[in-house]
Each structure stands twice: as C-alpha cells, then as structure tokens.
Amino acid sequence: MTLQPTVFIVDDDKAVRDAVHLLCEVHGLQVESYASAQAFLDDYIPTRRGCLVLDLCMPEMDGLELQAHLAARQIELPIIFITAHSSNGEAKRALKAGALDVLEKPFQPHVLIERIHTAFKSIK
Known part of the structure; x- marks a missing residue:
C-alpha cells in the first residue's frame, strides 16, 4: 500500500496558510500546515513523501534557510516557494538551489495545484 503524498504548507501568514490548505483539501490532496519553519x-x-509549499520571507528561519537546512540533511522534498x-x-x-518554482502572491490557484501535481510526479 502506497500512502498518498502530503502537501506541507509553511507560511507565517495565517490567512494565506488557511487559504492554501483549503485549496489543497478541495482538490483532494492530503495537507498539513505550519506557521513557521521550526514548527x-x-x-x-x-521518510514522509510529499512536497513543500514554502513562504520565502518569514521571521526567524526564512524559506531559503529551511531549503538549505533540508538540503544539508539530504532531505529531498520538492519545494514550491510562494x-x-x-x-x-x-x-x-x-x-538554483533546486526549487521547482517561485510563485508571486497573489497567484492563480490552478497554477499552484498544477505545480503540486508536478512535484508529486518528481517524488522518488
């Protein structure tokens, strides 16, 4: 049995985090949300499969720092920055560090969903 991959949302803006979470749920995706990189x-x-929808600018640890942290630990989660x-x-x-895309807010919801599906296809 293969578990469905998860969309991990990391964004310090609750409104954005909640909206992206709901968008993913509406599209039948398994999703988890976090208010910070540390959380x-x-x-x-x-060992969990999925992709990361990651805010670029956050207090404490920003998206680029989290990306570098994951890479240093050889954790290969596809990343879509927002x-x-x-x-x-x-x-x-x-x-350059390997993100699949960088989407500017406000982005078109269908574009994010397409990028998530692309990310899932790249999972090994």
Missing part, C-alpha cells in the same frame, strides 16, 4: 522541522519525519516580497535575487537563489 515544520519539529513535526516532519524525513512569496509577496521577493527580490529577483532570492527567487534565482531558490531556483
């Missing part, structure tokens, strides 16, 4: 790390078990405040340099760094 995600405290809960995540590295951001309202990105610089072109941050987006380029995220993509």
